[in-house]
Amino acid sequence: MEEEGDAKPKKAGPRQCCVCNQRRAALKRPKTLEQICRECFYRVFEEEIHQVIVENQLFKPGERIAIGASGGKDSTVLAYVLSELNRRNNYGLDLFLLSVDEGITGYRDDSLETVKRNEIQYGLPLKVVSYKDLYGWTMDEMVKMIGLKNNCTFCGVFRRQALDRGAALLKVDKLATGHNADDIAETVLLNILRGDIARLSRCTAITTGEDGPIPRCKPFKYTYEKEIVMYAYFKRLDYFSTECIYSPNAYRGFAREFIKDLERIRPRAILDIIKSGEDFRISTSTKMPEQGTCERCGYISSQKWCKACVLLEGLNRGLPKLGIGRSRGLNQENSKDVKKGNGARSIESKQCGSLDF
Template identity: 75%
Template sequence: MVRHCELCKAKRAALVRPRNRQQVCKDCFYTAFEEEIHQTIVDNKLFNRGDRVAVAASGGKDSTVLAHVLTLLNKRHDYGLDLFLLSIDEGIAGYRDDSLETVKRNETQYGIPLEVVSYKTLYNWTMDEIVKEIGLKNNCTFCGVFRRQALDRGAAKMKAVKMATGHNADDVAETILLNIVRGDIARLARCTSIITGEEGALPRCKPFKYTYEKEIVMYAYFKKLDYFSTECTYSPNAYRGFAREFIKDLEAIRPQAILDIISSGERFRIDSTAKMPEQGLCERCGYISSQKWCKACVLLDGLNRGLPKLGITRTRGKGLANGVENASGGGKLASKDDRSPSKANIDF
């Protein structure tokens, strides 16, 4: 017996929506998927007409679908957005160079410009060089901190007023669980916001906050979107892995659970007196920071001074504080080589 689409009741059902187990045809799936994202954008007022928006693009499934859907919705609903793709080249041979090729193809396919910012240009270090220095432990800390700042710098250079990232519902749910598990009440309060950094120059938003990862894969698959699906060479992260696996198990029992975790995260009664770090500016580069120096400058300083663990290991009173004092007072005191961040290229 032919199963008909539960929405249009006419066409043959081609898939079961992971979100609600509804059996739908491809066209109804596309429409529902796109309209749900449109609704998220409208309900949460993610963009204003005329905004120049940087779409953080890694070449992976989430950012590829995000670029595709935002371009589509921008035209369909006349958002009036000036979209461009922003990619970061971390300098990981065999991974990022290949995925960047995908992003370059996306540039042509979606007809929106691409800007690539590389770690080499910004920090004078590639991830391959950093891994050689620090090994495979804590390398993701460097990459994460540098990427966050690199995206902001790239967006500022391109005069963007907002950035859209491809974080999906699974990612948000996972972050909520991790913040509970590691006792970070301050981050637990912040992590569910669909727009972050509104107080700063460049707010970031997550149009896929309520979109299931599996549906994104499904959309990319059926639409035959061109994306890069290889895991980062240096990525394995056991700690996140636990939470991810748990969410997958939950989803198998009750698909609604992912949205329920997000709903819980949004509704936790977190006392406004919970200690939140005060935001200031990095004395060195001017990037937002709750400390004297931003995390990227501390890590970079450690790398340049041949002390790559500076800012990672806890050596209170000896490491970080002194490190900052020495470096800020005496300049390149113990520079391992003559690398220095070429900040002059990009004003922030």
């Protein structure tokens, strides 16, 4: 045994993998603190995701599954690992890549090129849906009108719906997204910080929207971001990593940094935050928004009009503040039966909705 606890070696000779005891360890797993070699890492990484899929019955044989693909690290690794596992374990799934083109020059156009390469590399058919086609506006055009203040709100609301629309066009049974353990821990914290009890109670669910037309699932719910990036690096997977040119999103940024600071001191913190989120019990006296459908477009909504329709109406009428913050919105104007508490809560916008569940 050449291991000396956590004494800091200057450059300790090649440490051995704690799984195979043969090869040189290549990384320290944040989840278990094990030191592990590349080959064993690939195996345990993929195996753990397989176990999550099986234990949570994320997929059924014969299903058509869309993978929400941004070209970034998480969705690229998800597309790669899911197609591997599908082949290896005979899931019997038809996998598709689904991308949203927000119309952001210099950002999404480049990342879409990555997705198009992934389409060829992994042999998965790709569908791209664009804001321009769905809503008549590109994100660039929206930002020209609304400025850089609430743009992430618009983008998030539209993306969520665009993914559902794309999934419907592909006639898939489910949408799998690349949200990882770090993302979910961050979202738990943010929902606490915002007092958003409705989202807090569902943001840790591995599958959501089972009552709706297209359920979503998160196979990376327990997968650390560090391991996803290490996996992509060691496998030389082709992904795109540039920050969106429009996203300052300071509030989420602080939460993210806080989680990373915690992880450095105690890597388990991430899984523990998720556990706390899962085990919350919402008091029965808490008012929860009731789910209905949008009177205008038929999309799920707890209001008369869904958020996307309210925002779009604002854009088209030249009133971009409509539906932002606590100001009077369409839903209040049009319907008298909106309960006060709920109306204010769901109208309060959530930033950068890529993590919005």
